[in-house]
Amino acid sequence: MATQNSSGPVTGAQAVVKDAVDPARRPDVLLRVRREPGEELSPWWNIGAFVVFSVAVVSLLSFIP
Secondary structure, X not given: OOOEEOOEEOOHHHHHHHOOOOHHHOXXXXXXXXXXXXXXXXXXXXXXXXXXXXXXXXXXXXXXO
């Protein structure tokens, strides 16, 4: 059973939190970068990449009769 101390009960959740691994630092996650607050990528990069990719696909498909 959980023991009592002055700050509250000690539970298994505290052990889980102590051993928790930051998901951005897991070795099985590729291409995920943990950035500082305020240093995140702008959503406009994703929108611009989508537009450029779409234009490239349409222009390449225009060569197919």
